[in-house]
Amino acid sequence: MFALLLLGFASGLPLFLTSQTLQAWMTVEGIDLAKVGAMSLVALPYSLKFLWSPFLDRFVPPFLGRRRGWLVITQILLAVAIAAMAVQRPAQALQMFAINAVAIAFLSATQDIAFDAYRTDVLSPRELGAGAAVAVLGYRIALLVTGSLALILADRLPWPTVYLGMAGLMLLCILPSFFAPEPDVAVRPPATFADAVKLPFIEFFQRKGVAQGFSILLFIVLYRLGDALVNNMVTPFLLKTGFSQGDIGAVRGGMGLIATIVGALVGGALLSQWGVNRSLWIFGGLQAISNLAYFALAQAGQNYPMMVVAINIENFCGGLGTAAFVAFLMSLCNQRFSATQYALLSSLMAVSRDILVAPAGGIADRVGWPLFFLLTIAAASPDCCCCRFLRPGMPNPPPFHVPD
Secondary structure (H helix, E strand, C coil), rough: CCCHEEEEEEEECCCCCHHHHHHHHHHCCCCCCHHHHHHHHHHCCCCCCCCHHHHHHHHHCCCCCCHHHHHHHHHHHHHHHHHHHCCCCCCHHHHHHHHHHHHHHHHHHHHHHHHHHHHHCCHHHHHHHHHHHHHHHHHHHHHHHHHHHHHHHCCCCCCCHHHHHHHHHHCCCCCHHHCCCCCCCCCCCCCCCHHHHHHHHHHHHHHHHHHHHHHHHHHHHCCHHHHHHHHHHHHHHHHHHCHHHHHHHHHHHHHHHHHHHHHHHHHHHHHHCCCCHHHHHHHHHHHHHHCCHHHHHHHHCCHHHHHHHHHHHHHHHHHHHHHHHHHHHHHHHHHHHHHHHHHHHHHHHHHHHHHHCHHHHHHHHHHCCCHHHHHHHCCCHHHHHHHHHHHHCCCCCCCCCCCC
């Protein structure tokens, strides 16, 4: 668990260095806002990482095994790429600055593939809840460091120096990769790259059956939809309600993040007692009902104590749902193909977070905020139609023999 905490920190460290923190640097340098906004495209590798995930399943580095070996390789390259940002000058050479940022995002997404696969392989079924929660904790701590601490340091130090410091932290993250335990069972990688691409799909649908397999995929897309709709619009809602940017940053970025961490830890503890399937039902329901807090705030208007309560309730329940959902995705993976299968499943989750939420602003504008938050609760209900396929006692088809 300690190794997963540190590796979760390593996984989260580069994210804001190619998004929020990077945009802050560009803004200070006087870069045009249109170009600052366009830099969001740098994050594209996180959505496309499933395209090269079979490479990490197929090929084994000559040291530390199939998962830890790739972790060390990507972490060394990440430290170099982040340090290289210190020599960039966005105001003079924005193109090279953007290329460097894309390289960081690509390496970070590759590290995520290796870490998700390692976490899936090393945890036993009874450890899934605790492992998911601890990894989320490490990831969120890294976001605090690169999202808050980096900005505080940037008020006192030049941005290149801040990025050098973050590169040093990334270099330290190599140590837990060396000392993290290996999975108990050694698994033979796919024999060819073609097998690494096609066998994860064949194995999944043979193991789950076609009907249940597609129902699980639909469940993955819809499970976080209600929560994603709220997260997409909560900042505009709070601003239009009359709260200041400082209020939102302090409560949502501070207390809200802590509430998410606490929710993930509590969710992991309860999941170890209740199991994955029962936790998905209960935490999914709480995740949907928590949106009533924003409905009440929409009715009350500019009420600071109620805003604090709404943000903390929604973030705590979101943390519960995250712990259950990450454990569920890990439980679906075959160790032999865990890099590819987890990358594909987590990409499906991103569909609701990045695509299905696109009409949220138009809906809120047409129906008003109170009805919008009620609709987000309704949007969370379709996943219950898929849950009957996830019953713990439901038998799987006969085992599928995957060729060596």
